[in-house]
Amino acid sequence: MRILVCVKRVPAPGSRINVTPDSLNVDTNHLGFTTSPHEECAVEEAAQIVEQHGGGVTVLTVGPSEAEEQLRYAASVGATAFVLVSNDTGIDWDPQQTADAIIESIAELEADQGQFDLILFGNESADSGGHQVGIRVAVALGRPAVNGIKGIEVGVQGVTARREVDGGYEVYSLEIPAVLGVKEGINLPRYPTMKGRLASKKAEISARETQVAPGAQQRRRLHQPEETVIETEILGTSSDAAPKIVDLLEELGVL
Amino acid sequence: MAGVYVVVEHDQGQLAPSAGEALTAARRLSDHLNEPVIAVVIGEATTEFVSLCEEHGIPKAVSVLDPQIVDYGPELWGQAMAELFSLTEARVVMATGTDRGNEILAQASARAQIPFVANCINAEFSGAWELTRMQWGGSLLEDVTLDTSSLFISYAHHSVEAEPLAAASATQIESIEMNLDPVLCRSLVQDRVTLSEGTTLSTAAVVVSGGRGVGSAEGFASLEALAGLLSGKVGCSRAVTNNGWRSHADQVGQTGTRIAPDIYIACGISGAIQHWVGAMASKNILAINTDPEANMVTKAGYAVIADLHEVVPAIIAEIERRRGNSTST
Numbered sequence: 001m002r003i004l005v006c007v008k009r010v011p012a013p014g015s016r017i018n019v020t021p022d023s024l025n026v027d028t029n030h031l032g033f034t035t036s037p038h039e040e041c042a043v044e045e046a047a048q049i050v051e052q053h054g055g056g057v058t059v060l061t062v063g064p065s066e067a068e069e070q071l072r073y074a075a076s077v078g079a080t081a082f083v084l085v086s087n088d089t090g091i092d093w094d095p096q097q098t099a100d101a102i103i104e105s106i107a108e109l110e111a112d113q114g115q116f117d118l119i120l121f122g123n124e125s126a127d128s129g130g131h132q133v134g135i136r137v138a139v140a141l142g143r144p145a146v147n148g149i150k151g152i153e154v155g156v157q158g159v160t161a162r163r164e165v166d167g168g169y170e171v172y173s174l175e176i177p178a179v180l181g182v183k184e185g186i187n188l189p190r191y192p193t194m195k196g197r198l199a200s201k202k203a204e205i206s207a208r209e210t211q212v213a214p215g216a217q218q219r220r221r222l223h224q225p226e227e228t229v230i231e232t233e234i235l236g237t238s239s240d241a242a243p244k245i246v247d248l249l250e251e252l253g254v255l
Numbered sequence: 256m257a258g259v260y261v262v263v264e265h266d267q268g269q270l271a272p273s274a275g276e277a278l279t280a281a282r283r284l285s286d287h288l289n290e291p292v293i294a295v296v297i298g299e300a301t302t303e304f305v306s307l308c309e310e311h312g313i314p315k316a317v318s319v320l321d322p323q324i325v326d327y328g329p330e331l332w333g334q335a336m337a338e339l340f341s342l343t344e345a346r347v348v349m350a351t352g353t354d355r356g357n358e359i360l361a362q363a364s365a366r367a368q369i370p371f372v373a374n375c376i377n378a379e380f381s382g383a384w385e386l387t388r389m390q391w392g393g394s395l396l397e398d399v400t401l402d403t404s405s406l407f408i409s410y411a412h413h414s415v416e417a418e419p420l421a422a423a424s425a426t427q428i429e430s431i432e433m434n435l436d437p438v439l440c441r442s443l444v445q446d447r448v449t450l451s452e453g454t455t456l457s458t459a460a461v462v463v464s465g466g467r468g469v470g471s472a473e474g475f476a477s478l479e480a481l482a483g484l485l486s487g488k489v490g491c492s493r494a495v496t497n498n499g500w501r502s503h504a505d506q507v508g509q510t511g512t513r514i515a516p517d518i519y520i521a522c523g524i525s526g527a528i529q530h531w532v533g534a535m536a537s538k539n540i541l542a543i544n545t546d547p548e549a550n551m552v553t554k555a556g557y558a559v560i561a562d563l564h565e566v567v568p569a570i571i572a573e574i575e576r577r578r579g580n581s582t583s584t
């Protein structure tokens with residue numbers, strides 16, 4: 001199986017997401033970065049499939065040159081080839097522009113090395129959450145796509161994919177090549193091993209430049225949602241609080 | 256170009272709980288644009304669909320028909336909406352931003368080559384589109400503008416409350432027959448599996464949740480016991496699922512489940528923003544944490560500043576004591 005996984009570098013904020021003075025970006029001054037969680041699971045899933053069925057996992061990201069960090073991390077957990085499509089404008093491209101950059105790269109990668117059997121995306125990116133980049137890519141390539149996937153099984157003809165719904169799941173069976181949008185929980189991503197860390201240092205990253213047409217969607221401002229400030233009632237500082245807690249549960253009628 | 260076309264989501268004819276929300280949001284946008292709302296059902300118009308439209312005073316609805324539409328399929332439904340868009344010269348195509356709603360609009364907008372903006376909480380047009388949408392699962396908002404006339408928009412789930420009208424009025428149903436590309440049947444739902452009936456984490460009235468502070472998988476035994484006494488469900492933070500202490504099905508948050516219980520009991524959870532967005536719809540929150548400065552504590556209505564390993568067993572003992580008393584008297 002030849003698998004491509006598209007991942008996005010995102011900041012990892014704590015209790016609040018602060019914005020820069022010009023309101024156009026998340027203030028990442030004191031933040032670390034990570035791979036968007038759904039996509040981290042997509043990389044793990046791809047690594048597991050390839051371990052079982054052979055093949056390779058290419059990971060592609062569109063972002064600033066620092067996104068190399070996320071590609072190297074993917075190398076440490078089983079990915080085998082790496083593509084960084086640079087966007088050094090300091091602001092994310094809109095969903096169509098991002099999709100265009102990915103479509104163009106896929107065309108070149110496939111012309112060079114053959115078709116990808118599976119292209120995995122996250123269900124949505126952690127930060128912008130546009131819910132569409134993967135689907136736009138799939139439509140442009142004329143390949144089937146299903147989102148919300150929490151289980152993938154590779155068969156002789158194609159793949160069986162499970163999509164999470166409340167209280168159960170739907171089953172899809174797709175011919176290859178196919179595109180899937182994966183959700184966190186499909187697996188538990190591994191931690192890098194010693195060998196993985198070495199692989200990550202050696203990983204060769206192929207850098208690509210691309211020109212994208214102007215986007216339709218322009219960001220004007222990032223801002224906080226309205227917060228209701230609440231006065232916390234402290235019921236106690238030891239297990240002696242138990243009677244007060246149970247009084248509260250009785251009051252709320254949940255006992 | 257005219258008309259606000261709203262997709263009314265259903266599964267094999269059964270309306271999604273978000274269907275009323277979608278019609279309410281569409282009515283508001285239609286008032287603002289001064290263009291009619293047209294409700295869209297992909298498949299047959301059921302009596303349930305028609306009455307919902309009537310309750311919302313929607314004068315016109317369309318039923319999109321094709322013998323190939325025997326179940327849900329993202330590509331087939333997306334293509335149907337894209338064709339409806341060009342056929343009717345719709346101004347706006349919208350839906351509620353559920354997993355399916357967003358998927359249908361992403362498919363349809365890509366096929367129609369029109370921009371799609373997901374999870375909006377407000378949409379206005381004055382020469383250009385001005386939208387406010389959710390990022391980070393609602394932890395941050397983004398104002399965007401688009402210099403286009405037509406647009407595909409989803410409204411964030413639960414951002415609009417369904418408001419049927421006081422008096423219902425008749426809805427006229429028009430059927431539109433399509434001749435969709437058979438190739439798109441490749442992604443129809445093949446089968447369904449039910450794992451649990453009844454209460455789930457997202458519908459539970461009580462959720463007892465644990466974070467890294469619980470310390471181990473075994474540490475959850477007392478939380479299980481408390482949830483059992485309260486007929487509730489156990490939840491957890493991502494630190495817990497990452498450690499393999501609980502299954503991801505229990506995770507509350509941006510990439511887990513969004514809950515809305517009567518009370519959320521958060522034990523040893525710091526309250527990171529991605530956890531908070533999943534829990535903030537709770538009616539009451541009780542935080543049990545050793546750190547009085549923890550975000551979960553400062554955002555909770557009630558808190559106990561102590562070791563959860565002492566407090567949780569004490570709550571269980573107190574409930575059992577009171578139950579014992581009430582059965583013996």
Ligand SMILES: Cc1cc2nc3c(=O)[nH]c(=O)nc-3n(C[C@H](O)[C@H](O)[C@H](O)COP(=O)(O)OP(=O)(O)OC[C@H]3O[C@@H](n4cnc5c(N)ncnc54)[C@H](O)[C@@H]3O)c2cc1C
Pocket residue numbers: 011012013014034036037126465466467468469491492493494495506507508509510511512522523524525526527528529530533543544545546549561562563564
């Ligand atoms: C894109 C993205 C998406 C994410 N999605 C989610 C999500 O869906 N859900 C989620 O939960 N997280 C999510 N996270 C992770 C999130 O940022 C936090 O890392 C995580 O929620 C922390 O879990 P925690 O509160 O259990 O652990 P910690 O932050 O380590 O907090 C542990 C808390 O336990 C308290 N404590 C320790 N010992 C005790 C004791 N004995 N008794 C009482 N209290 C004690 C400590 O004071 C502390 O407050 C996401 C992160 C990113 C970047």
Ligand SMILES: Nc1ncnc2c1ncn2[C@@H]1O[C@H](COP(=O)(O)O)[C@@H](O)[C@H]1O
Pocket residue numbers: 006007008009036038039060061062063095098120121122123124125126128129130131132133134
């Ligand atoms: N900048 C990017 N680079 C690579 N993949 C991306 C990028 N942005 C989005 N994606 C992929 O597209 C999916 C959907 O993104 P979105 O439409 O932003 O919700 C993500 O989960 C990623 O897999």
